[in-house]
Amino acid sequence: MASSEAIIQVLDESVPGVLRFAAWEAVCAKRWYFGNQSNGPEDPAFWKMDLEEVPAITAVYDAVRARCEELARGPLVVLRQYANGHTYGLGGQAHADDARPGHYTCLYYPMPDWNPDWGGETVFHHQAGDIALAVLPKPGRAVFFDSRILHSGRAPSRAFGGLRVTVAFKLGPAPG
Secondary structure (H helix, E strand, C coil): CCCCCCCEEEECCCCCHHHHHHHHHHHCCCCCEEEECCCCCCCCCEEEEECCCCHHHHHHHHHHHHHHHHHHCCCEEEEEEEEEEECCCCCCCCECCCCCCCCEEEEECCCCCCCHHHECCEEEECCCCCEEEEECCCCCCEEEEECCCCEEECCECCCCCCCEEEEEEEEEECCC
């Protein structure tokens, strides 16, 4: 049975080092496209990469699955998996991933290094819009949360010249 609680849980050190390297290689492939938007056509665009059936990415979720299902209080199935990429000036807008109870998101930060001065936080908002929590990217870090929670991916600072990447696993209750 899925929890009705609005869960946000940071999962550090859940992905082994060898798998971290494989996931980083997968998101460095030349499959990125520009034009993804948080809410719709009026929002600023950013980068996206589809990652369905990419073994290294699927293995990342397999590494955190037990903890996610424990937090959700029930079995979950991956509905979609993809990466978002943000460069300086290209942050996402506040949005909820899914309005249905029992649906969750697990974001994984695949970058091999991250300096806190580079920013790029995932910001979680209270319904009124105030910031409830900001989670910095960190190698091997994931954050699991109720998909109804408003959140946004912040652009990295000008000090970071690359692509701030998150791998998103959209999760729903397992049938049965």
